[in-house]
Amino acid sequence: MSLRERIFDLHTPESVDRFLETYPLAAIFKASTSDRTFEAWGFVERAIENRTDLALGLIRIPEDRPASNWVEERSGVRHQSPQFILFRNGKPVFDLDNREIEPERLSQLLAESLPVHLGAAVKNPAVVGLHVYADLLRRFVQGNLSEERFQWGYLDQLKKEAGWRSEADFELLNSLFENPDGRAFRPATLVALEFQSQLAGRGRPLLERARALLARLEAQA
Structure with a gap:
């Protein structure tokens, strides 16, 4: 099971409450568009990819500010971005902010805070797969979408998801264009x-x- 299948987008205070009340073992990652966020996300991704029992809530700043503000009020953890907060039974266990999110410290705190044995695997039933990209590609290939509209639609979608997509998914989707900026x-x-x-x-x-690329996506669907 990939990390992507355990990611829940949190946009509102209600979605935060529902997430924390549904999953006893959960973490929240607050992401911005900074280079530091991309680096921190990579560290988080590698640190928890094998913890299939850990649900991960994703809050994007600034668009998900209502959810972020509620996390701060509910948990008492002052807002930072990027920020990683681990929760057990809806209560914060630890948080790491900005430059504190680094491999050694993250691994140490997770090892101290997570159960030794894996619990039941988490899977988001509404997880966003790659079908959105396949649909855009299919419409373009079939002549139902102009090249200009395809490019903007595809790249705008990838930009919104660049901060949390797994390395494998991002590399696959990113392979369509010449991209020196990752x-x-x-x-x-x-x-x-x-x-x-x-x-x-x-x-x-x-x-x-x-x-x-469409053939590759359809082959792995």
């Missing part, structure tokens, strides 16, 4: 790079690359 990319930059590449006649046409 998870910190800007859609406008990649659209411009694609245009320049087409003018220069470099590489395979976008439509051909899209067909190949």
